[in-house]
Amino acid sequence: MHPLDSMHYAKPAQAGGSARVSEAVARVIRARSGQAEAPEVKPRDPAPSRAAYKMNRLWLTPSFRFAMRRIVPVAAVLAVVGVWAANEDNRSYVSDQYVMMKSELQNRPEFMVKLMAVDGASEDLAADIREVAPVDFPISSFDLDLPAMLEQIESLDAVASAGVRVRAGGILQIDINERVPAVVWRGPQGLEMLDADGHRVASLSARMDRPDLPLIAGEGAERAVDEALGLLESASPLMNRVRGIVRVGERRWDIVLDDAQRIMLPEENPFAALAQVIAFDQAQDLLERDVRAVDMRNPNRPTLRISEAARDEFRRIKGL
Known part of the structure; x- marks a missing residue:
C-alpha cells in the first residue's frame, strides 16, 4: 500500500480518538466542578399507545360509529329532558301552556260554527233532527263530535242515510236521504x-x-x-x-x-x-x-x- 494512503486513513482514526478523549476530559472536569451531567434525551416513538390503538380500531366499527353519532346524542338529550320533566312544576307549566295554546287555536273565528242547515228532510223530520242532535251555537268545530251526531241522526226511522260536515262560513251542513212512505x-x-x-x-x-x-x-x-x-x-x-x-x-x-x-x-x-x-x-x-x-x-x-x-x-x- 502506498505510504500516503496509510497516512490518509489514519487521520480519521486519530480525529475520532481525540474527540473521545476530549469528551472524557470534559466529563472529568464537570465532575470535579460539581456540575451534574445532562440527561440523555431519547427520541420520540412514533408508534401509538395501546389505548389509542384500541380506540382507533373501535372507531372503525360501523355500529360503534352509528351509536356515537346518533344514539349517544339522542340519549343525552332525552336524559336532560327527563331530568327537567321530573320536576312537577315544569310539567304543570308545560301542561298549562299546551291547554292555553290549544284553546286559543280552537276558538279562532275561522273555526267557529254558527248555524245548522238541514237539506233533504221534511219539516217534521228536520225538527226531529234538531232535537236528537242539539248544538249550542256558536261552537268550535273541534268540539263537534260528527260521527256521534251522524249515528244519532241515522237512528231515526225516517232517515235512510245522512251526511254531516262543516262547510265554509261556519255552517253545520246535514244532508238527509229521507225514507218515502209506501x-x-x-x-x-x-x-x-x-x-x-x-x-x-x-x-x-x-x-x-x-x-x-x-x-x-x-x-x-x-x-x-x-x-x-x-x-x-x-x-x-x-x-x-x-x-x-x-x-x-x-x-x-x-x-x-x-x-x-x-x-x-x-x-x-x-x-x-x-x-x-x-x-x-x-x-x-x-x-x-x-x-x-x-x-x-x-x-x-x-x-x-x-x-x-x-x-x-x-x-x-x-x-x-
Whole structure:
C-alpha cells in the first residue's frame, strides 16, 4: 500500500480518538466542578399507545360509529329532558301552556260554527233532527263530535242515510236521504207508515191522515211489502174499490174491497189468480153481484161465496 494512503486513513482514526478523549476530559472536569451531567434525551416513538390503538380500531366499527353519532346524542338529550320533566312544576307549566295554546287555536273565528242547515228532510223530520242532535251555537268545530251526531241522526226511522260536515262560513251542513212512505201498516202498535222495503218511517194517528197510501194488515205483512205493492198495482182496474190487502197466515193475501168483498188469493202465483178474477169481473160484472168472496186458493176450482139474501133468493128461484 502506498505510504500516503496509510497516512490518509489514519487521520480519521486519530480525529475520532481525540474527540473521545476530549469528551472524557470534559466529563472529568464537570465532575470535579460539581456540575451534574445532562440527561440523555431519547427520541420520540412514533408508534401509538395501546389505548389509542384500541380506540382507533373501535372507531372503525360501523355500529360503534352509528351509536356515537346518533344514539349517544339522542340519549343525552332525552336524559336532560327527563331530568327537567321530573320536576312537577315544569310539567304543570308545560301542561298549562299546551291547554292555553290549544284553546286559543280552537276558538279562532275561522273555526267557529254558527248555524245548522238541514237539506233533504221534511219539516217534521228536520225538527226531529234538531232535537236528537242539539248544538249550542256558536261552537268550535273541534268540539263537534260528527260521527256521534251522524249515528244519532241515522237512528231515526225516517232517515235512510245522512251526511254531516262543516262547510265554509261556519255552517253545520246535514244532508238527509229521507225514507218515502209506501204503505200504511195496521200492526200491533197501531198504524205505522212503511217504505217499499218494509222499514218503519213513522207512526200515524189516523188512517185519513194519509189516504193516498194503501193499507196493509196481518201478521208478517211488513216483511212482504214489495209483494203487496205488486198485487195492488196488478189490481189497478179495481183500485177505486180496493180498501186494503191483508196477509193471512204469513203465507198468502186477501184483497179487501168495499161492501166487505174479498178476493182470496193462493199462496203460489197470486198474480195469475188475481188476473183471472179481474177478467171474470170485466166479462160478467162478477164483483157487482151479491158476492161476499171470490175464493181463488185453488185456481183450478174458483169458488164464490154469496150472501144469505142471495142464497135465499137462489133457493126460491130453484124451487120455482
